[in-house]
Amino acid sequence: MQYEQQIEALLAQMTLAEKIGQMRQLHGTGENQKNLVREGNLGSVLNVIDAEAHEIQRLAVEESRLGIPLLIGRDVIHGFRTIFPIPLGQAASFNPDLVREAARVAAREASGAGINWTFAPMIDIARDPRWGRIAESCGEDAYLASLMGVAMVEGFQGDDLTAPEAIAACAKHYVGYGASENGRDYNTAWIPEVLLRDVYLAPFQAAAEAGAATFMSAFNDLNGVPTSGNEFTLRQILKGEWAYAGMVVSDWASITEMIAHGYAADARDAALKGVTAGVDMEMASTSYAEYLAELVESGAISHDLIDDAVRRVLRIKFRLGLFNQPYANAAAAETLVAPDHLALARQIAKESCVLLSNKETLPLKQQTKVAIVGPLADHAADQLGCWVFDGKPEDSQTPLQAIRGLLGNEQVVFAQGLAEARSTDDGLFDEAVAAAQTADVVLAFLGEDAGLSGEAHSRAFIDLPGAQLALVDALVATGKPVVAVVMAGRSLVLGELQDKVQAILYAWHPGTMAGPAIADLLFGLDNPSGRLPISFPRTVGQVPVYYNRKNTGRPPSEDAPSIPTGTPLDPSGFTSSYLDVDHRPLFAFGYGLSYTTFDYRNIRLSSPKIGFDQTLSISATITNTGNYAGAEVVQLYIRDLVGSMTRPIKELKGFQRIALEPGQSQEVTFELRSADLSFHNNAMQKIAEPGEFHVWVAPNSLGGLQASFELGA
Numbered sequence: 001m002q003y004e005q006q007i008e009a010l011l012a013q014m015t016l017a018e019k020i021g022q023m024r025q026l027h028g029t030g031e032n033q034k035n036l037v038r039e040g041n042l043g044s045v046l047n048v049i050d051a052e053a054h055e056i057q058r059l060a061v062e063e064s065r066l067g068i069p070l071l072i073g074r075d076v077i078h079g080f081r082t083i084f085p086i087p088l089g090q091a092a093s094f095n096p097d098l099v100r101e102a103a104r105v106a107a108r109e110a111s112g113a114g115i116n117w118t119f120a121p122m123i124d125i126a127r128d129p130r131w132g133r134i135a136e137s138c139g140e141d142a143y144l145a146s147l148m149g150v151a152m153v154e155g156f157q158g159d160d161l162t163a164p165e166a167i168a169a170c171a172k173h174y175v176g177y178g179a180s181e182n183g184r185d186y187n188t189a190w191i192p193e194v195l196l197r198d199v200y201l202a203p204f205q206a207a208a209e210a211g212a213a214t215f216m217s218a219f220n221d222l223n224g225v226p227t228s229g230n231e232f233t234l235r236q237i238l239k240g241e242w243a244y245a246g247m248v249v250s251d252w253a254s255i256t257e258m259i260a261h262g263y264a265a266d267a268r269d270a271a272l273k274g275v276t277a278g279v280d281m282e283m284a285s286t287s288y289a290e291y292l293a294e295l296v297e298s299g300a301i302s303h304d305l306i307d308d309a310v311r312r313v314l315r316i317k318f319r320l321g322l323f324n325q326p327y328a329n330a331a332a333a334e335t336l337v338a339p340d341h342l343a344l345a346r347q348i349a350k351e352s353c354v355l356l357s358n359k360e361t362l363p364l365k366q367q368t369k370v371a372i373v374g375p376l377a378d379h380a381a382d383q384l385g386c387w388v389f390d391g392k393p394e395d396s397q398t399p400l401q402a403i404r405g406l407l408g409n410e411q412v413v414f415a416q417g418l419a420e421a422r423s424t425d426d427g428l429f430d431e432a433v434a435a436a437q438t439a440d441v442v443l444a445f446l447g448e449d450a451g452l453s454g455e456a457h458s459r460a461f462i463d464l465p466g467a468q469l470a471l472v473d474a475l476v477a478t479g480k481p482v483v484a485v486v487m488a489g490r491s492l493v494l495g496e497l498q499d500k501v502q503a504i505l506y507a508w509h510p511g512t513m514a515g516p517a518i519a520d521l522l523f524g525l526d527n528p529s530g531r532l533p534i535s536f537p538r539t540v541g542q543v544p545v546y547y548n549r550k551n552t553g554r555p556p557s558e559d560a561p562s563i564p565t566g567t568p569l570d571p572s573g574f575t576s577s578y579l580d581v582d583h584r585p586l587f588a589f590g591y592g593l594s595y596t597t598f599d600y601r602n603i604r605l606s607s608p609k610i611g612f613d614q615t616l617s618i619s620a621t622i623t624n625t626g627n628y629a630g631a632e633v634v635q636l637y638i639r640d641l642v643g644s645m646t647r648p649i650k651e652l653k654g655f656q657r658i659a660l661e662p663g664q665s666q667e668v669t670f671e672l673r674s675a676d677l678s679f680h681n682n683a684m685q686k687i688a689e690p691g692e693f694h695v696w697v698a699p700n701s702l703g704g705l706q707a708s709f710e711l712g713a
């Protein structure tokens with residue numbers, strides 16, 4: 001690697017105290033931090049921006065003995081000042097190129113504030129919508145999350161990490177955090193190694209291969225060992241098998257939280273376990289500062305272990321070019337919420353929205369008189385979603401503002417309906433009903449406020465909050481058609497809502513430009529094209545429900561459930577089904593409607609059989625058979641029919657977004673190689689096995705055109 005000589009030269013000058021200093025990150029910039037920086041005993045700060053960032057960086061560069069610049073980190077998760085949809089929404093775009101652009105804009109804006117490191121992408125696979133952090137994830141599928149995570153790494157870091165607007169990415173939370181038991185945050189995770197490697201590690205391996213500068217260890221314990229003290233995942237896999245040369249930072253105080261886990265006896269023990277396992281920098285807590293010197297002097301850890309960690313920290317600082325240009329990217333400071341940034345935010349918000357149902361109601365004509373009702377119609381902060389540090393609600397353009405701007409005030413009547421998303425007080429219903437009665441169509445803006453998802457914000461019930469369904473009942477009772485626009489940080493249980501309303505547009509938390517994006521879609525200025533990155537359960541009792549499930553020895557019945565009457569002849573059957581609910585999700589992974597229709601026909605394979613060193617081409621013809629131009633996300637799924645391990649009934653292996661005018665057709669071709677068909681067997685070998693495969697070219701994970709092929713020697 002290109003900086004090794006400089007790293008070694010610098011390392012040779014450093015005292016043990018200065019080395020340990022590089023392994024520390026503290027929050028904020030008080031006198032303590034400034035003194036530590038002057039003494040060369042602090043390598044990084046987080047949550048410091050603008051003038052404060054400049055000053056503490058200046059202290060490091062100009063007043064410390066060796067002038068080693070600081071890493072200045074911040075959670076730039078889905079935008080800095082221009083806020084894009086939450087990552088779960090961005091994943092719904094199935095558009096990695098757009099996601100990469102959004103990360104680039106976020107990096108540009110953040111670099112102007114003196115930030116050189118973001119704690120993103122969050123690429124935890126999440127199959128449990130009770131977990132509040134599913135909002136920050138790229139969903140339930142390893143293939144999609146890998147592509148999205150790589151796009152974000154590439155956007156943040158660009159081709160040249162020394163560029164003024166580039167910032168270091170951080171693949172988090174390594175690893176298995178999304179499998180927190182029962183969706184309760186920070187909870188324990190039990191993941192068999194084959195599942196860990198096939199599903200939860202896959203996006204992290206992709207991020208490492210894409211050059212993610214840093215990784216962040218997680219809060220959870222994995223199979224009994226906290227991930228911030230886990231030599232198996234950190235040293236054997238990340239730094240060993242993957243030969244990762246970047247740097248690992250702990251998540252907040254996850255090093256000393258190993259005491260609460262019951263894995264470390266005290267802070268000294270925590271420091272020993274963290275650094276031995278391979279956490280190179282301790283965020284927030286101070287066990288490294290307090291005990292590493294003594295641990296080295298006592299021989300409990302070697303100088304080599306410290307030197308390896310410090311090399312990794314210094315390597316990031318050299319890769320970032322901080323020794324030449326440690327300060328903010330001044331040119332970028334002027335780009336905050338620039339028109340092109342807002343235009344991109346509008347576009348990605350549009351492509352993230354998923355049309356879940358539409359009973360021939362949308363799109364609306366611009367001559368329509370609309371009643372806009374609901375707690376999320378005009379909530380500038382809630383539409384931004386979780387993990388927003390520097391986005392400003394005053395920059396938000398809300399749906400109410402945008403629709404008034406599009407139709408004119410005289411065509412729009414507004415009523416709050418509920419004081420806030422969680423309100424159970426129906427005191428504003430009458431006003432909302434009165435508004436509805438004056439309109440042709442009611443637009444009900446429902447869902448979760450930003451505080452119901454994100455870190456430590458898990459929900460045991462994932463229904464529309466408060467009295468929102470009661471509000472919908474009151475609106476429907478007017479006899480007016482009701483269209484629901486739902487903002488949320490997770491999949492919600494929407495069965496009742498679907499029955500009551502004419503259409504559902506799912507917008508996640510769409511960010512600064514929520515209003516124009518939603519208005520464009522509702523009134524046909526653009527056509528919804530989002531597809532679901534997570535399955536939507538019919539009830540929380542189904543969770544976890546995900547598309548790439550196993551078939552079991554008694555596959556679920558495709559018939560409607562039936563509750564036995566107690567006679568032995570009951571048709572309940574003995575299959576992996578529920579008595580009281582259809583086993584399938586209400587809305588499936590990859591699903592999303594359009595204002596037009598797309599016809600799939602003529603699936604063709606380049607060969608009925610491929611060898612292990614050959615490539616299979618799969619083609620199909622997609623036609624826009626409706627009246628609107630639209631984008632379709634053509635998806636490729638496989639199924640390995642027989643394996644040395646049971647295999648999922650479907651696995652996403654490719655997708656392509658294509659734009660088609662009415663009547664236009666396009667041939668879409670995918671390629672598969674044996675590596676695409678591989679999985680980890682019980683011996684932890686990643687292998688593809690000979691045999692028969694099904695393959696689908698499909699609009700979602702449920703159906704599509706099916707064919708078969710054989711992989712053989």
Ligand code: GLC
Pocket residue numbers: 075119172251252455
């Ligand atoms: C938080 C989060 C992590 C974030 C870090 C710094 O606790 O778990 O995602 O990057 O601390 O804010």
